[in-house]
Amino acid sequence: MKVRRMEKRLSLMEKLAIPEILKGLSITFRNMFRPKVTRQYPEERYEAPIALKGQPLLVENEDGTPRCVACSMCEVVCPAMAITIKAEETERYIEREPEEFSIDMLRCILCGLCEEVCPKEAIIMSDRYELANFTRESLVFHKDRLMTPIKELEGRIRFTKEKFDKWHR
């Protein structure tokens, strides 16, 4: 088989190398004065778009009650089995609410299926993306840490309503 070598023939100036080196040096020198692209992260924060699927949270109604009725749809749909729910009876008209609702953020893969399946729009993927911590226990989020006032999540609730065409008022 014939092999064709595609080597480039160097000109005299290129063989001398010094002009080429100077060319390279000039490029790097000019680069020094171009605008920087680094984000100064802890001070300069990333504003997540509404479509970002961050930490799933539970919606808290204006009167402080959970929207969740512990129907376990998210528990059964969760592909990572990160959600654990225990239901209890309440005195309200909607007679059921979670006694225990925990999301194991070590397991959660932030897929958003729980949000999609929820019949009450009670579990919402928020824009919280800083999910690091030092112990395993601190990454299992219980009801007290998941409950978030509905005001903070309104944008995303509207977004999911359009996205999943939910019937719920």
Add this chain to the structure above:
Amino acid sequence: MTTAFLIATIIKVLVLFHMVPIMVSLLTLAERKVSAWIQFRYGPNRVGPWGLFQPIADGLKFFFKEELVPEGANPFLFRIAPALAAGPAMMTVAVIPFTFPILIDGQPFSMAIADINIGVLFFIAMSGLGVYGILLGGWGSNNKWSLLGGLRASAQMISYELSMMMSVITVVMLTGTMNLGEIFSFQGEHTWILFFFPVGTIAFVIFLIAAFAETNRLPFDLAECETELVGGFHTEYSSMKFALFFMGEYSAMFTMSCLLATFFLGGPTFFGLIESIDSLWLRALIGFLVFAAKVGLFLFFYIWVRWTLPRFRWDQLMHLGWKILLPISILNLMATGILIATGVLS
């Protein structure tokens, strides 16, 4: 020798020797800053204003790291190698005159620590010693990468030392002295060696290239090239022993820049402007600033080149050293001799 002279000497020694570690720490910061700028980043800016205390943080970190001596290593050589790498590079500083001499007790007082007649020879001897630290560190680690790194370093240094010496001898021939103070004062009287065209210029270029190879800087850092040898000769080193290698490399950079400034850019002189100042103290001060500016220029150049050029291949390195730089430097030396003999120069 009077008491004032003694005190002045002690002060001079202390100041100049402490300048080296300070310069080294600033250089590590500068290296990271310049590389960041070239790559559109900010560089270290967390510790202190503009990250100025970053070297202190680095140093503290080095102190608290665990010291390891690998199994099968030669403990004595392994421990002494970093000192051998850092020591000679710092000792070369002794012969460098940082500015014009001043008068103490009516006697001229050189601003080099050791104002010796054979300063150039001293520098050559010391830079020859520098290879031992790296070679022994590589060999003593009992690690194949370290050994290869050490071997490469020694071969590379020996190769480039030759052409470097040739160009230094050119300077010595042109100035007619081996005392570094007299070398720069000669340049003050005539002009910088760099402008002795063509021989001075060629010597300058050869010295510059060889200086990169001598200090194991990119594009000649084959002794520690990460892609092939993990870390080269310092693969097995940790803690302050590693830091000493680092200091050796950066102080070698510093002394090389000082020598470049002294040999080719006239040291603290600036086209006769500074020599015309009458006050000796003021002249020394401004001369020192000029010298510092020249050294800084070379240091920046070192870093700039590092973040611009890729690494040479081993065969290319040897080809450049033996087949190009050495013949040119020998021819340059002969040309200098001919030019001096025929009286074209001086």
Add this chain to the structure above:
Amino acid sequence: MSPDTNKAETTYTSILVDGKEYQAPLGGRLIDFLHSIGKEIPHFCYHQGLPVAASCRQCQIESKGKGPRPGLAVSCRETIIEGMEILTDSELVRKARAGVMEFLLINHPLDCPICDKAGECMLQDTAYATGQDRGRTHEPRRHLDKRKSLGDKILLDNERCILCTRCVRFFEAVTKEPQLTVLDRGDRSYLSTFMGDPLHGNYQGNIVDLCPVGALTLKKFRFKSRVWFLHSTETVCGLCSRGCNISVETRDNKILRIRPRHNPNINDFWMCDEGRLEFDRYNLEVTETRLPSPFYRDSQGHQVPTNLQEALDQAAPLLLRNPKVLFVLSPFATIEEGWAFKEMVETLERFGLEPEMGYYQPDPNAKGDEFLHTDEPAPNCKGLREEVGLKAIPPESLEGQDPTRLALIGFGFGELLGRACLETIAAQGPLLHLGIRSDLFPNALVRLAGWSPMEKAGHWIAACGTKQYLRPALRPPALSGDDFQLLTRLQERILTWDEEQFEIQDKEELGNQTQGTEEVRT
């Protein structure tokens, strides 16, 4: 007892279903036959064990030929006659069923997320199959009492009720003691007990199984778990000698619910509330009330946890040095355990000892009725007596016994023995106890950790003589053992026990200790 016991003389006729010819039992119920050939006929009010009401109109089919007049007919009402021609999935049928469904859903609340029935709800399944996901009404739904307590076992949600009257018919036709009825008329009708009295009787739980929606819920299971997380095991109830077939539904190794299985010869579709609700005796917490591992009493009188081998080493000499041990087997034991028990005791006889043995025959209580529950509060007395041939030990003969020569084997003594009898035995402690409760005999010399009937496999013989298979529904604790296995290993240990051998082993051990120095070895 079964509605179709006269199947023997059934004659078959050929009918057309969806254009295909089938051989159908003449005079049989059409909906049953359609189910048996795999046609899915949605239905709410119809149930095999109940009289037909035909009130939900969901099981409609289209009739073409002879039989019911051409057009729509409810299949639960029709009997099979010759030359029938049926369409089960025609356009007309689908439209009719969808219409019925829409009417049912007008007032049915959208409670699925909070309803315990969701997942096994017939209305939910049918609504899903019908496929109408939006209502066409704008009027407000009717609001009724959502949490009406019907006694201490059952809760009624009137909003969810679709008035199928299955529960009403259950009390009318099965227990023959009507307790529920539909009050008021038309769209205002609702389910209620007579005069609002609470329900009574031992068979209320069945109406929860019957309810096709989530209107009737069991208080004990309410909100405990979604039904799709439950793991169901088919086994036999042990609380009386009837031997009702049950399916035990567990989650995370806890029984949450017990439901009857259909067995026409024993319990038909039903079971009593006692068997349905009293499963806490199987859900023992390990280390609190459940014996986690074998224990023995040391010389200071402390109970020491140990492993099985060591516990057997402790038990074997006890049994061998007491010439007259009375071995009592629990009537909860399976037949297999009965055999193992018998052989173990007979092994002792070969050593020249005179042990007595028998199974504990509890006194009949007054809980029996004409329907399901019997007087005998244990499942396997008949099996141990007739199949294994053990002697019955009545409570009276146990009361006068010296507790230190008793060996009580098996689950259930805590429930079966009288309080006074228990206390006298527990004060001195039986010689040997094999059971699952840790609080029962704190002074026993050796306690072996066994399994409960919900954890083991084996056979029981019901009062009617049917031998029935038990399946394990729960996982036992790690260091406990199957009763059968414990008994055979105890027998093995007794057989291998030899005083001389023990002494020799002792000497060897002493020798090993002194062999530490070089001189002894050489």
